[in-house]
Amino acid sequence: MHLALLQLQNVSHSFGAVEALRDVTLAIGEGEIVGLMGDNGAGKSTLVKILAGNFPPKAGELVWEGQQVHFSNPRDARAHGIEAVYQDLALADNLTAAANVFLGRELLRRIGPLKLLDHRAMEDRARGLFRQLKSETRAEMLVRQMSGGQRQAVAIARTLLARARLILMDEPTAAISVRQVAEVLQLIRHLKNQGIAVLFISHRMPDVFAVCDRIVVLRRGRKVADKPLAATTPEEVTALITGALEAA
Amino acid sequence: MDASANFEALPRVRYGFLASQTAYVGLALVLLSLAITWLAPAFMSIGNLINISKNFSYVAIVSLGATLVIITAGIDLSVGSVMALVAIVTALLLSWLSALPVAKVPGLPTLLSVAGGLSAAALIGLLNGYFIAVVGLTPFVTTLGMLSICRGLAYVITQGHGLAIAGPDSRLFYALTDGSIHRLPVPLLYLLCLGGVTALLLRHTRTGRYIYAVGGNEASALLAGVPVTRMKIQVYLISALLAGFAGILMAGWLGSVPSNLATGYELRIIAAAVIGGANLAGGVGGAGGAIIGSALIEVIRNGLVLARVNAYWQDTLVGVIIILAVLLDRLRSRRLGR
Numbered sequence: 263m264h265l266a267l268l269q270l271q272n273v274s275h276s277f278g279a280v281e282a283l284r285d286v287t288l289a290i291g292e293g294e295i296v297g298l299m300g301d302n303g304a305g306k307s308t309l310v311k312i313l314a315g316n317f318p319p320k321a322g323e324l325v326w327e328g329q330q331v332h333f334s335n336p337r338d339a340r341a342h343g344i345e346a347v348y349q350d351l352a353l354a355d356n357l358t359a360a361a362n363v364f365l366g367r368e369l370l371r372r373i374g375p376l377k378l379l380d381h382r383a384m385e386d387r388a389r390g391l392f393r394q395l396k397s398e399t400r401a402e403m404l405v406r407q408m409s410g411g412q413r414q415a416v417a418i419a420r421t422l423l424a425r426a427r428l429i430l431m432d433e434p435t436a437a438i439s440v441r442q443v444a445e446v447l448q449l450i451r452h453l454k455n456q457g458i459a460v461l462f463i464s465h466r467m468p469d470v471f472a473v474c475d476r477i478v479v480l481r482r483g484r485k486v487a488d489k490p491l492a493a494t495t496p497e498e499v500t501a502l503i504t505g506a507l508e509a510a
Numbered sequence: 511m512d513a514s515a516n517f518e519a520l521p522r523v524r525y526g527f528l529a530s531q532t533a534y535v536g537l538a539l540v541l542l543s544l545a546i547t548w549l550a551p552a553f554m555s556i557g558n559l560i561n562i563s564k565n566f567s568y569v570a571i572v573s574l575g576a577t578l579v580i581i582t583a584g585i586d587l588s589v590g591s592v593m594a595l596v597a598i599v600t601a602l603l604l605s606w607l608s609a610l611p612v613a614k615v616p617g618l619p620t621l622l623s624v625a626g627g628l629s630a631a632a633l634i635g636l637l638n639g640y641f642i643a644v645v646g647l648t649p650f651v652t653t654l655g656m657l658s659i660c661r662g663l664a665y666v667i668t669q670g671h672g673l674a675i676a677g678p679d680s681r682l683f684y685a686l687t688d689g690s691i692h693r694l695p696v697p698l699l700y701l702l703c704l705g706g707v708t709a710l711l712l713r714h715t716r717t718g719r720y721i722y723a724v725g726g727n728e729a730s731a732l733l734a735g736v737p738v739t740r741m742k743i744q745v746y747l748i749s750a751l752l753a754g755f756a757g758i759l760m761a762g763w764l765g766s767v768p769s770n771l772a773t774g775y776e777l778r779i780i781a782a783a784v785i786g787g788a789n790l791a792g793g794v795g796g797a798g799g800a801i802i803g804s805a806l807i808e809v810i811r812n813g814l815v816l817a818r819v820n821a822y823w824q825d826t827l828v829g830v831i832i833i834l835a836v837l838l839d840r841l842r843s844r845r846l847g848r
């Protein structure tokens with residue numbers, strides 16, 4: 263067993279009367295790729311938002327490398343090396359690709375008493391990241407004018423900026439072409455090789471089985487399965503997601 | 511093989527100033543000025559140009575702040591009333607301080623009364639920002655309420671009369687608010703400085719980037735760790751401060767502060783920002799646009815007067831220009847396919 267990088271202990275969260283997560287306990291090891299599956303509304307995005315520091319869970323604990331942590335905003339989570347790609351991509355479409363990549367952590371240069379945006383450095387760096395992702399995305403292009411795949415590249419490039427330890431990907435392959443899916447999966451393997459753990463959320467069974475070490479299934483906010491890839495099959499996972507199989 | 515080779519083959523597109531509504535409106539401003547000159551050559555006289563530039567400075571200064579608010583997808587309707595209330599507070603302080611021992615130090619009453627007026631403006635801006643960003647009231651309703659509160663206070667304080675700018679220190683006050691340097695009126699100089707600072711803020715600082723991000727996609731800004739609440743409070747604060755400052759300048763210009771000072775200005779100010787390219791849906795706008803939009807409105811007014819057309823046509827024409835500017839932007843965006 264790897265050293266657990268991140269542990270969730272009995273995490274619960276509700277939105278008013280809706281119980282989005284109930285008593286979820288989960289560990290993610292260093293450099294491990296964990297697939298998180300579940301039907302619409304199962305609580306996957308809620309879990310991601312809690313881990314990324316968007317809001318604290320109503321109950322339960324987060325333990326990062328053996329230490330209990332509290333994230334009160336996304337900066338806290340990032341400071342620990344947790345990065346997220348959100349399902350709705352969370353881009354500002356009136357800004358350029360480079361501006362979005364660096365949103366919240368702009369590069370600055372000092373001119374006399376002023377600290378100004380270093381546009382050139384940010385564009386260069388973003389250009390390098392897009393090249394690394396083999397994406398035809400222009401750093402100076404407005405997101406409003408981009409295709410779904412280009413937006414995806416911007417969202418993923420954001421996570422590569424810092425030295426991330428855990429990257430949360432909420433359906434990164436939902437809105438892109440087959441070729442781009444293969445690229446994203448390749449990228450996830452590449453992250454693993456660098457020792458970065460990934461929590462990979464997808465509704466697409468083949469994608470999950472292509473890259474993950476372990477599969478966790480949520481149903482109506484509860485964890486109903488947590489198995490190594492070798493110990494399960496797409497059929498079993500499907501049954502777990504739909505509820506045909508109670509738990510495994 | 512490195513795939514970068516084919517990126518370079520893609521057409522290079524620039525999304526700078528020349529492709530913006532601000533540029534179109536700037537062009538319209540130049541053409542209109544030429545047309546007016548042809549009808550009334552006096553338009554291009556140095557005296558008239560200086561006159562115009564001074565007249566629109568007050569609106570333009572406030573419009574800079576309105577633009578920041580509009581970029582965050584907000585609106586500030588209280589600016590006209592804030593101009594009046596801050597001018598009144600400043601005038602009151604100036605005459606009150608003149609009777610105190612501080613008046614013996616030349617300049618001090620002016621300094622203190624302007625500081626007092628701007629503090630009042632800051633308080634109003636913070637209140638607007640608090641109710642909008644923290645409590646979550648809509649900007650329209652909050653600032654509409656503030657419009658009424660401030661105008662009401664202006665009438666209560668002055669009992670419906672005007673306040674004169676007077677006292678031993680008023681000469682300095684006039685020099686600072688209504689003087690000129692090498693024939694250039696100081697309000698115009700203030701406008702140019704503030705416009706430069708606003709442009710720098712918007713384009714080249716982190717704060718500016720955050721202001722655009724909040725207006726472009728507030729939820730994503732929040733996810734990225736942008737301090738959205740603070741940004742919103744800041745823009746209402748800046749808006750009120752600029753309105754207050756312009757109000758003080760107008761007090762110096764008029765030599766007194768009528769309680770109905772700048773009544774209805776909020777609409778002209780917002781119109782100037784919108785004509786200059788600020789989008790009420792948020793995310794778009796700039797300092798240059800606010801200034802050009804304000805200038806366009808004043809040039810129309812001045813041109814109508816010089817061309818001996820009834821000046822009452824001004825509002826009608828400004829309305830047409832607002833719709834034309836937005837229409838032009840819409841047509842252009844459709845062509846660009848967005």
Ligand SMILES: Nc1ncnc2c1ncn2[C@@H]1O[C@H](COP(=O)(O)OP(=O)(O)OP(=O)(O)O)[C@@H](O)[C@H]1O
Nearest residue numbers: 277280282300301302303304305306307308309349
């Ligand atoms: N901000 C919110 N306010 C109220 N309810 C919410 C909110 N966010 C999520 N929910 C509810 O919480 C539950 C879990 O939602 P969540 O977005 O985590 O599901 P998901 O597993 O990501 O679904 P999908 O596969 O459709 O993305 C749903 O019932 C949803 O309606």
Ligand SMILES: [Mg+2]
Nearest residue numbers: 306307349432
């Ligand atoms: Mg989801």
